[in-house]
Amino acid sequence: xxxxxxxxxxxxxxxxxxxxxxxxxxxxxxxxxxxxxxxxxxxxxxxxxxxxxxxxxxxxxxxxxxxxxxxxxxxxxxxxxxxxxxxxxxxxxxxxxxxxxxxxxxxxxxxxxxxxxxxxxxxxxxxxxxxxxxxxxxxxxxxxxxxxxxxxxxxxxxxxxxxxxxxxxxxxxxxxxxxxxxxxxxxxxxxxxxxxxxxxxxxxxxxxxxxxxxxxxxxxxxxxxxxxxxxxxxxxxxxxxxxxxxxxxxxxx
Numbered sequence: 001x002x003x004x005x006x007x008x009x010x011x012x013x014x015x016x017x018x019x020x021x022x023x024x025x026x027x028x029x030x031x032x033x034x035x036x037x038x039x040x041x042x043x044x045x046x047x048x049x050x051x052x053x054x055x056x057x058x059x060x061x062x063x064x065x066x067x068x069x070x071x072x073x074x075x076x077x078x079x080x081x082x083x084x085x086x087x088x089x090x091x092x093x094x095x096x097x098x099x100x101x102x103x104x105x106x107x108x109x110x111x112x113x114x115x116x117x118x119x120x121x122x123x124x125x126x127x128x129x130x131x132x133x134x135x136x137x138x139x140x141x142x143x144x145x146x147x148x149x150x151x152x153x154x155x156x157x158x159x160x161x162x163x164x165x166x167x168x169x170x171x172x173x174x175x176x177x178x179x180x181x182x183x184x185x186x187x188x189x190x191x192x193x194x195x196x197x198x199x200x201x202x203x204x205x206x207x208x209x210x211x212x213x214x215x216x217x218x219x220x221x222x223x224x225x226x227x228x229x230x231x232x233x234x235x236x237x238x239x240x241x242x243x244x245x246x247x248x249x250x251x252x253x
Contacts, residue, residue, distance in 0.1 A: 053077070071096065078103075078113065085113050097124075121150065129153050131160075139163055201225055 014021035014028070018036075021028040029036055040049045053061035055077070062076040073088040074096060082104035087096035101109040109115030111130075112122040123130040135146030139162075148160035161167045168190075169177045178186040189200035201207030207223040224230045233243040 081114070083113075127153050129158075131158070 014026050016022075017027075017029040018032060019028065019030040029038065031037075040051070042049050053063075055061045060077045062074050064074045065072050070090065070092070072090045073086070074090075076085045076087060077083070078085055078101070084102045085098055086100040088099045090096040098113050099111065101113045101115065103109070103115060107115040107117060108119050110119075110121045111124060112120065115122075121130050121132055129150065129152045131148045131150035133143075133146055133148050135141045139145040144162055146162060148158065148162065150158055152158050159167070164181050166181055167179045168175055175190055176188060178190055180186065185197045187197075187199045188202075189198050199207050199209070201223060202225075204225040206225045209221040210217055211219040218235075220232075220234055222232045222234065224232070235242075
């Protein structure tokens with residue numbers, strides 16, 4: 001038995017276990033062979049184990065992971081924001097980068113340390129894309145599977161469905177628009193014929209396609225809800241310029 005400490009004991013200076021302490025470390029444990037293991041156990045019932053890292057005001061706490069003395073990744077507290085930052089990518093001595101962060105408000109950031117929303121995905125490279133990818137067992141899990149949502153290298157917003165299935169939009173728990181895998185657009189209809197655009201009205205409500213200029217309504221194509229076989233092309237500013245067809249009757253003004 002090399003050391004047995006009972007009660008309160010103070011050690012001044014540095015402590016090395018299995019070796020002399022390395023410079024920069026107040027406590028240094030090294031196993032000459034096998035794993036270097038440390039065990040903390042609360043023997044009494046209903047008692048837990050707590051490890052506290054207490055930095056001086058204005059500084060941070062950090063848990064660092066090394067391989068052969070080279071820092072690979074780290075978990076660091078953010079003293080200013082009272083959050084956590086996960087750093088990776090230190091292989092071969094390269095500088096670690098911020099991969100994942102959680103702020104004191106609970107916001108989660110991927111690729112940045114100060115996320116502005118509950119989830120923010122950021123690519124620090126200028127001219128680079130930034131996507132979130134969603135997959136499941138049926139889609140597969142490669143880069144060409146599932147759904148991508150984000151911003152491309154040209155800063156355009158992208159919803160990129162990579163599967164041979166429909167893209168569907170819902171509001172108020174009901175389907176409102178569907179883009180089929182063939183490129184057809186269905187509005188308030190989940191099936192239809194071969195048309196590229198299908199709009200499904202309900203009951204006596206009119207179904208309209210409006211044409212605007214500088215946000216001002218100019219022309220309207222209307223299918224009268226109470227006369228389902230009637231369609232009108234009209235000047236939206238008045239009742240003038242109406243072109244109408246009903247049933248088998250050809251268009252007339």
